[in-house]
Amino acid sequence: MGCARVTVQAVESVRLVELLSERREALGAEWVEAVARTLRGRISAAELDRELQELFTALVEALRRGGQDWQGEEYAEVRALLTELSRNRARQGFSTTETATSVLAFKAILAPTTDSSAQDITAYLELARLMDALALFTMEVYARTREELISAQSDQLLELSTPVVKLWDGVVAVPLVGTLDSVRTQVVMEKLLQALVDTGSEQAIIDITGVPAVDTEVAQHLLKTVVAARLMGAECTISGIRPQIAQTIVALGIQFGDIVTKATLADALKHALRRGGIDPTETGGRP
Secondary structure, three states: OHHHHHHHHHHHHHHHHHHHHHOHHHHHHHHHHHHHHHHOOOOOHHHHHHHHHHHHHHHHHHHHHHOOOOOOHHHHHHHHHHHHHHHHHHHOOOOHHHHHHHHHHHHHHOOOOOOOOHHHHHHHHHHHHHHHHHHHHHHHHHHHHHHHHHHHHHHHHHHHOOOOEEEEOOEEEEEEEOOOOHHHHHHHHHHHHHHHHHHOOOEEEEEEEEOOOOOHHHHHHHHHHHHHHHHOOOEEEEEOOOHHHHHHHHHHOOOOOOOEEEOOHHHHHHHHHHHOOOOOOOOOOOO
C-alpha cells in the first residue's frame, strides 16, 4: 500500500510539473497579480515579482526532484524562501492573513475547470494540500518573527524608561516612572551599577515620584537595588515619598531600615551633596 501511494504521488508530481511548466510565465504573472491585490501596493511590483518568481521556480524544481514531502531536503530552498518572505512581511507590518495569502493564492491560479481531466483534478488536490502545509509553515515563521520583534521593542522601551542621569559630580539619579517589576528592577540595577563605575559616583538617588504605588513587592525591588549599589561603594537615597506613598508604607509595615528617604528629588540631591562634603547653599558649587 505504501509503495502504491508513493507511486501515485510520483505520477501526480510529474503531472504538476507539466502543468506548471506549460504555462510558467502566465501562471507566475497571475500569482503576482493575485497577491498584489491583497497587499494593496505596500510592496513594490519589482520586489513582489522577484519573491514569487523565485518561489515558483523553487517549487517546480522541488516537485520535479522529490515529490510532495515539503519537509524533505528537496524543499530546503522553498522553505528558505518562505522564511525570508515571512520575516519580511512581519517586519513590514503585514498581517498574518496577508502573509499566508501570498502562498495560498497559488492554489487559485491552477484551479481545475469543468474541462479538466480526472488526473489534472487529482494533481490539483495534491497541490492544494502541499500549499496548505507550506502556508502553515509560513504562518509559524511569521508568528515567531513577530514575537521576536515585540520582545526587542519591549527591551528597547525598558531601556528608554530607566535612564540614569548625572546630577552632580559624584551624584547620579534614576528617575523611575511606571510600575516596578522584577524584570525592570534588574535593568535598573544593571544600569545604575554601570553608571556608578563609569562616573565614579559615590552617591545615588532613586526617585520614585513617577511610581504610581508602592507595595511590598516594589519595596523589595528597591531594597535589592540599594544593596547592590552599596556593594559598589555607593550610598543610596530614595526620593519621591509622597504623603499617600508614606501612608501605604506605614500601613504595610514596610521597613527601609537605615536607607534615607526624602520627599522630593531636590531634597535628596541636597542630602547627597552634604554627604559628599558640598554645601548646596554656597553659590560656588558647580554641577
